[in-house]
Amino acid sequence: MLHLASETASGWLPNAAAHLNEVLLDHAHCEKKAAGAAVKLLFSYPHHRFLQEPLAELAREELEHFQQVLGVLDERGVRYETIKPSPYGMALHGLVRRDEPGRLLDLLLISALIEARSCERFQILADGIADAALADLYRSLLACEARHHGVYFDLAACLVDREDSEARLDELARAEAEIIARPCEWVRMHAG
């Protein structure tokens, strides 16, 4: 369903559970970046009418999640501040082709994969952490991430033949599986 080519390694959960505040802070930035990426597509591709409504809707939801996570940070007394991102997003964007429609297709499919990976990680957190309120938050958000994965996947299939889109998704998913497994010195939502 999520088109991921790998499962998260078993070592990620205990590391994340031991640094939940840092994971939450990273998560807040991820929600904001997800909204930013959708808004950027609205501006980069104004001539693609089919993108406008779904991505506006998606950006609104990501901003709402950002606000929710900010609220949790406040409750936990965690200061919202910038942190070093994992190299995941930049590595994925390095795979984007330059020419259209390849470029837009890749941007849509990479967003689909990021949403899928977030969904998988939220499931792992929801099932694996002791904090029931936080587990509930992740459970509520993972359904949205799965839906957003579907939104990007469907938009990609509006741009090119579904077969071509799925073939490229397979390629990018294999690359994503390698990138997410790379060691990272900090615990992050999207790092090994």
Place this chain on the structure above:
Amino acid sequence: MLHLASETASGWLPNAAAHLNEVLLDHAHCEKKAAGAAVKLLFSYPHHRFLQEPLAELAREELEHFQQVLGVLDERGVRYETIKPSPYGMALHGLVRRDEPGRLLDLLLISALIEARSCERFQILADGIADAALADLYRSLLACEARHHGVYFDLAACLVDREDSEARLDELARAEAEIIARPCEWVRMHAG
């Protein structure tokens, strides 16, 4: 209340009323740009915690308005496409100072003025056009624009003393009054 230094000239309404489809198309872009400007501030000033929630909320509302206006364009059979913007936004942004906190103060106050001008124009359209459904749309949106004006005005007063903020707002409002009155060859939400 809205801190505008001028009223819209009487010639704007008949021109707008004669080109409502073009005004709506411009309006759709304005809503998207308003959302984009708020999201951009979230990324440019992550260390200003006080901006994050209000601007995320505001961006969500602007995106919702964008979707609403897209729906109206569809109903009227108007194709959503790019159009030449009025020179208003660029002229206002030319007034932004380079050094902080002047830069952020100016960005907040300019957004406050753009929201105020939108509010004033929506009121003129709501009162002056024959299309009742469209008048209702403008009436519903103008309340949000007035509220957004207040959001930006209050954020500016979180950044510097309210007195300093109001003094700069007066300066910028006088400049805005001159800029909005400049002749423009197309009918636009923000043009003379």
